[in-house]
Amino acid sequence: FTELGNSRSSDNIYAYNLFKSDLTTSLFLNTRGGGSYGPVYRTKAYNNTAYLTGSSAQGVVCTDCGTNILTFKNNIIVAKWKTGYANAAFDESNNIYWLGSVTNQLPISSSSLIIDPKFVNPSAGNFHLLEGSPAINSGIGESLTAGFTTDLDGANVANPPERGAYEYGSVVVTPSPSPSSKGDANGDGLVNEDDYAIWLANYGISLSGSSNGDFNLNGKVDGIDYVIWVTTYTRATPLPTIVPTPTVTTPTATPVSTPPAAGNHLIISIGDISRTTGSPSLDVANSIKTLNPEAIIMTGDYDQGTGTLSDILAYPDKLYGPKPGGLYPKIYPAAGPTHDVASCTDQLGYSSYWGKDAFKGYSFDLGAWHFISLPSAATRYGCDVAGVTAWLKADLAAHPNKCIFAYWHEPYFTSPTSSHPADLDTRPWLDALLAAHADILTAGHQNGNFEAFYPQNASNVRDDINGIQAFVAATGGQSPYSFTGIGPNLISRSSGAYGPLVFNLNDNGTYTWQFIKVTGPGIAPSPSSGSGVCR
Template sequence: MRRQTARVVPLMLILGVGLLGGGPPATAASTTTTFLANQDSYVNAASPGTNYDATNTLAVAGTPTRISYLQFAVTGLTQPVLNARLQVHTQDTPTATSPFGGTAQRAGTGWSEGTLTYANRPAAIGSPLGSLGKVLRNTWYELDVAAVVTGNGTYAFSLSSTNPDGAYYDSRETSAFAPRLVVGTGTDTGGNVLLNAGDISACATTGAAQTAQIISREAGTVLAGGDLTDSGTAAQLANCYGPTWGRFKDRTKPILGNHDYLTAGAVPTFDYFGPVLPRGKGYYSFDQAGWHIIVLNTNCSQVGGCQAGSPQEQWLRADLAAHPTRCTLAQYHHPLFSSGGRESSNVRPLFQALYDAGAEIVVNGHNHQYERFAPQNPSGVADPARGIREFVVGTGGRSLMATFPEPAANSEVRNGRTFGVLKLVLSPQSYTWQFLPVTGATFTDSGTGTCH
């Protein structure tokens, strides 16, 4: 496949407070570089001497056996590799859909797409790197290949399937949908990173699987922001949440949403997470990277209310007083402020307690959108000096809400069309944020803030 392609210009994601003109240097820095395939084609066991370069297609199937091959030249890396992802895009045709998208394996290099055949195909190297399950048409998919991408060099991969119902991917001739190798380098260890999103698991959609791909490549504590399943059943936790975000259960801090209580008392969700989610309450706190992190339960009727003087509000004020930390973040499901039309005034007393204690950030879900607000007080008045910055991150996987009825006061950024995860990097006196979109999406948002 003969079109000449060049390496994509690296996207630099320098995450640090040095940009603020004060404070200590950043504790995490990463660089993401995207490489386009410089060779790709497929072979067919039914015609072992035929070259399929001119078809501009990458095919995988088991009957007859069809294997796709992709090769990348990785150059210019100057830091250790943190992660590497092979990304492929299914063609926008009905035949591209398949119950099994294929298994990736490292392959030998040195072959040419113009002469590659089944008879002279390169040898497979090592164990399989991972597999794709069901794939749909016109969708990006990715596989973790960090086990073999260790630095600069030439890397080749095969994608094969034993399923007779083959999948079809775009080749490098398709420009915007060309296969990509995305390599992250740097020194990010994740100890000061929070990964936030809510409204995660809808069993009939693939959104949670797509956002889980982001979590799989990012180090850090996962804050699963409520509505983890459709209706909070044990079967949904096992069969829908479990294979996606449940893979990161050992580093997850869960938040309860209204859908989790569609099963009485959210009992299966409490059972699933065990001691990390205090039974019957669902509110708790922990410390990380010099910050105090508070998880609240805004299903108010389930915990004796959220009003001033309620058990949770009293606990919150006592917890804040016991942790006079310079930087504080709270996460709960229902937002006080939103342009999406689903704000909840019930949580105002909790926001008030956080504001009184000088908290910096509140992260919510419930609206299946992303929205960022300027710092404001509990009445919704801009307060740059000591206001709380609210993020609404209901982009974890449930069907998105594309429209915003009316922009709320102090709303700075809004997007209702992109699944993704909010990455917060915490430093002792400041923080940075970045919205990480799923593979193939382009919307993002980033910035920095300081503690009060």
């Protein structure tokens, strides 16, 4: 509480400290720029790690803040309630914020991240960094200039330093010696890219095609091998395999030739494919072919052109077709504006190829799940939106006992980017879906970005009982937009990580989701998977 010292408490520096607390109202740093307890000038915090799990825990609080009040750099702040609050900009950069249930209330710089820092084992008090942590080599050298050359372990600090109190590798972390039967190599209860990294570290990476990691024998170990590994070890019934079974002691993948068990539906959601038949769009398409889903939900922007038939045939048809073969029979599209259709009368290419009216909704069923495709292009151009809304309400009324999965192009729930805010014009459709207790809503539009949100209502209030769980999966290959803010009730997000959003929808009303990074420079979201229950 440096704010209690008034100006007599100026020029304090806090560096390379670990703060861990489960107290209800714990707080890492509180300082002030004015009022009866301030000003307190030039407080500086470098490379601290704060892990605060109390229900009202806060990371950093700075009232009447300013650049001459607080310098805050290279810190990792994990706080259950608020990662931070400041009512004015301050000298902030290269921090990591995570966990807060209340939207981060700090004016953060573009170099700071809202992402899981990937500690080794925080529940056991181990706050060293796992391989692949976004904190590694991503700090700024100002802490070194200030004279802090060793971390909390006494290890020498590199340039650039890590974010947080520990340099990566300052304590050797030994991964689990062998993966479990469910693929959970690090024992954290999840099967994700962290387990894959450990698994490959134990069983070797080779470019020869003989490595256990190179499942598809293409001479490299990459995201497509991860797709195969994840689907083998996370699904109740393994996928039909087209590659040799990996020769490890445990687990042993058993090839099967039957489709997934009845009552389980493997669904992909993907959108915003780049105008190329090469990487990264090709890598994503190949990963989807490997997954062999029952249905592919495509949320628009299929070639980043103008939606002509020649453009569609030149790009998405070559990646996912060719029509009528390939994955084409499994694709259920939705039309977005600009790149799919340009006006209420311009849909010749779209309708000719997809066999759908670009400005009307349609629906279909898979087991206990009812899918609804809606044309956000209609809201952009004003193409009988009232008619689509009336159709939607009638369709929902005709399917009262189904779990509902809806999708369109422009997201209502999203973090703003350099190109697009949230699209509130789809509110009438969202209201109808919420009234019918719809379960899942996916969208695209935010090129190169993935987002997952907690269930919420149309006013952006979290509601686990009656809310809808929304996702943005604009990860088909198009270059990413930059995030400029944080969407309410965000679980996780990524930018520049390409791959499919995979759903396992069960006829008993439960579902799981997982974003699988296949390629791209971006860091995979964390968490990258979750589960839910049909409402």
